[in-house]
Amino acid sequence: MTLPADLLAHARAAKGFMPEDEGALLHRWALERLPHGPALEVGTYCGKSAVWLGGAARETGGTVFTVDHHRGSEENQAGWEHHDTTLVDAEAGVMDTLPTFRRTIAAAGLEDQVVAVVGRSETVSRWWRTPLSLLFIDGGHGVEPARADFRGWPQWVVPGGVLLVHDVFPDPADGGRPPYEEIYLPALASGAFTEVDVVGSMRVLRRTSGAAGDPVAD
């Protein structure tokens, strides 16, 4: 099943970094997994990928948590490639994607399905205890944030659940390495995950050993 036309229009209109074929992959896997428990996204930005996930939650009666401090990644800051001046809080002089995210999700009618968790991923994961049917990591793409996301989140995926990682580039000519080196490779090396799907830079790994909460170590 594809994303309903009304939501597809909202996904297309939202600011963000989610090509349509990869968004459709997210939606497909969320449809399969959400009946078994909540999903969590690391890296909300303005809610583009959350519309794809939230559409599946609307169809299945599921819930999607989405974590972001809403201050932008390194590459979103002034002077960097992905800086968007319309996302700067003029008073504070810093990035704030939360208002745009809220408008995206409200316009899409997904406020009951998509729950924003506002804070640093490392802080939220330290206190998180809920098993996840689907985990989508698309947060900070530097070495440290990617490493922290690997340490903090994949352990909460239930057996049979899936970990999706965005911007996985085995060839350095295609893009930055941390999602590949610090999340994708360690997840496979841990023996807890097995690759089951690929579209573009998105990788889908299924949890094939261990229980939610068991450490996942490379």
Ligand SMILES: C[S@@+](CC[C@H](N)C(=O)[O-])C[C@H]1O[C@@H](n2cnc3c(N)ncnc32)[C@H](O)[C@@H]1O
């Ligand atoms: C690539 S964008 C997410 C794109 C989004 N998934 C989409 O489809 O449009 C990465 C996001 O991660 C957030 N981020 C980066 N490091 C973070 C951290 N340590 N904790 C929380 N959020 C973080 C940034 O604020 C940014 O909004």
